[in-house]
Amino acid sequence: MGLMQNHSSQEEDLLAAAAMMSNHSLPAVILNIGETFVPGLGLANRIASSYFQIDLTYHIVVAFGALAIFTGVSYVLSMAWDWLSPYIVATAEIRYDDEIWNFVMFWITKQKFSSKTTSFVAGVRTSSAYVWTGEDNDDNMEPENEEPEEAENAIKNWDKMKAINFTPASGRHIFWYNGRPFSLARYRSERQTLWSVSDSETIYISTLGRNTEPIKKLLHEAQMLYHERDGGKTVIYRGGRQAGASAEDLEWIRCLSRPPRPMSTVVLDQVQKDTIVNDMKEYLRSYTRKWYSNRGLPYRRGYLFHGPPGTGKTSLCFALAGLLNLRIYVVSLNSKSVTEDSLAKLFSNLPWRCIILLEDIDSAGITAKRIEVKEEEEESKEKTEAKEDVKAPSVDTGGANSTNPRGITLSAFLNIIDGVASSEGRILVMTTNHIEKLDPAILRPGRVDVTIRFQFANHEMTKGIFQAIYRNAEGEAEKVNDKDAKENHHKNHEANGHTHKSISKGEKDELFTPLLPPARSKYRQHNKSEEEIETLATKFADQMPLSEFTPAEIQGFLLRHKHDPQAAVDGVVKFVETLRAEKEVQKKGIA
Numbered sequence: 148m149g150l151m152q153n154h155s156s157q158e159e160d161l162l163a164a165a166a167m168m169s170n171h172s173l174p175a176v177i178l179n180i181g182e183t184f185v186p187g188l189g190l191a192n193r194i195a196s197s198y199f200q201i202d203l204t205y206h207i208v209v210a211f212g213a214l215a216i217f218t219g220v221s222y223v224l225s226m227a228w229d230w231l232s233p234y235i236v237a238t239a240e241i242r243y244d245d246e247i248w249n250f251v252m253f254w255i256t257k258q259k260f261s262s263k264t265t266s267f268v269a270g271v272r273t274s275s276a277y278v279w280t281g282e283d284n285d286d287n288m289e290p291e292n293e294e295p296e297e298a299e300n301a302i303k304n305w306d307k308m309k310a311i312n313f314t315p316a317s318g319r320h321i322f323w324y325n326g327r328p329f330s331l332a333r334y335r336s337e338r339q340t341l342w343s344v345s346d347s348e349t350i351y352i353s354t355l356g357r358n359t360e361p362i363k364k365l366l367h368e369a370q371m372l373y374h375e376r377d378g379g380k381t382v383i384y385r386g387g388r389q390a391g392a393s394a395e396d397l398e399w400i401r402c403l404s405r406p407p408r409p410m411s412t413v414v415l416d417q418v419q420k421d422t423i424v425n426d427m428k429e430y431l432r433s434y435t436r437k438w439y440s441n442r443g444l445p446y447r448r449g450y451l452f453h454g455p456p457g458t459g460k461t462s463l464c465f466a467l468a469g470l471l472n473l474r475i476y477v478v479s480l481n482s483k484s485v486t487e488d489s490l491a492k493l494f495s496n497l498p499w500r501c502i503i504l505l506e507d508i509d510s511a512g513i514t515a516k517r518i519e520v521k522e523e524e525e526e527s528k529e530k531t532e533a534k535e536d537v538k539a540p541s542v543d544t545g546g547a548n549s550t551n552p553r554g555i556t557l558s559a560f561l562n563i564i565d566g567v568a569s570s571e572g573r574i575l576v577m578t579t580n581h582i583e584k585l586d587p588a589i590l591r592p593g594r595v596d597v598t599i600r601f602q603f604a605n606h607e608m609t610k611g612i613f614q615a616i617y618r619n620a621e622g623e624a625e626k627v628n629d630k631d632a633k634e635n636h637h638k639n640h641e642a643n644g645h646t647h648k649s650i651s652k653g654e655k656d657e658l659f660t661p662l663l664p665p666a667r668s669k670y671r672q673h674n675k676s677e678e679e680i681e682t683l684a685t686k687f688a689d690q691m692p693l694s695e696f697t698p699a700e701i702q703g704f705l706l707r708h709k710h711d712p713q714a715a716v717d718g719v720v721k722f723v724e725t726l727r728a729e730k731e732v733q734k735k736g737i738a
Contacts, residue, residue: 235357247366250366257372325364331351332350382403382404386490408466426448449595450575450595450598453601456580464576487556497573504578557588577589603693604698612705613687613715683716690723696723
């Protein structure tokens, strides 16, 4: 009996000692772990327990426990949300490499929540292919100084400034649209390819409910707002490489937008001008497409502008785009990155109703006539056979059977513009300085439907250029005083196209006013009336030789005296002599 009691008392002592060791070892373990992450924690615990009678280990255990509970609950809620969100939330994903990204970013900057957010991205970068570039022209930043010298200095500083764009930073932002709560989530990631590493972003727009119409309505509004900012401007796209893509992976990238050029400023025979304008208008009519379809004809139209450099070929294309409210898509066939596959991809991605411009196709490496190509191939073959000791590679001429990976073969080019898989609904405009160098296959009807020849300036052209430069803009007062200086400055600013007023499709070219140098001061350009300008234009044209100078050369001279038409008339003889001498020197240098 005594032995049993003694044995039980020993067990109790052991259990008590174990419990005491346990109580003392747990804080020590916690402090050791905490000391690893927070040096000095043990010292802080001794000070707290000695002076304040506070055991930090208890608070550490509570904090870690709360953190574990919070992490677990967050994980469970995240899993539950991922499972439930497809059933209770509608979401749209907007990718960085799509044009709709620009629509959404532009729309966001116009919303109140974008200006009120405390976390935002600020920047002036405008060179990225897909980052929203903001306004092309900000009329609100126009300096309003009345004194000429002060205005000139202000303009110099103003031109160096770029508009700062503000957009919400990465993360989730809540906003309201049409009485509904929306979530904007912006995430940034790094995209790595075989060629480079670039940044990429994705935007998610979500709203409660499974109905996707509110999001679609928001996106349509963003698209309309983005296009309305262009007003009556002509938007130009260029085939280029997006960030992180290969050198041959080309996309259409928006370059700029410019005020439409009036048709009255294009120096061309009026009959030819009326012919091409009426032909394009007829092609773009709604019933024309159905007419083509009913007869099994491909709905395409091709134009060729040929003539010496500086005669207005590109200017006519730009003016037609402005008159017909079309976008211009430009691709350089001389670029090393343009291959047959990349060019075919660009053509397949063309939108409906646009102008595709191919400039200087005579120098693009695809215009060698097939007869000449065949002769070059035979000559190359003879040279190769004559060199028995040296195994020379065959000469790549870029002809119809060429497989040059750096250029475009003639057959591939013809298939792209007029093949079975070629795009429809677009207007193809090609320009060349030497039509005689083009292969006849390019010029055949169906590929080139209308040919416009540009020539050196004759008497009527020269007179028209003079009048276009010096005639008063519509709405410009005959006399300007100090009080009306700012108002006339604003009108002249609009005459140069710096306005967001929309221009209806197919508006007559008479509604456009000619491009004029901006009147940035209270002083007029000149005091000549319309009758005096016409008289001076006749005198100027009488002194200019016929069919010797291009419209660009004449215009360049007139711009030197843009405020003094009389000085232009007085200096025309000297200008002709100087230009003839310069051309003679150039000829001798080439020879």
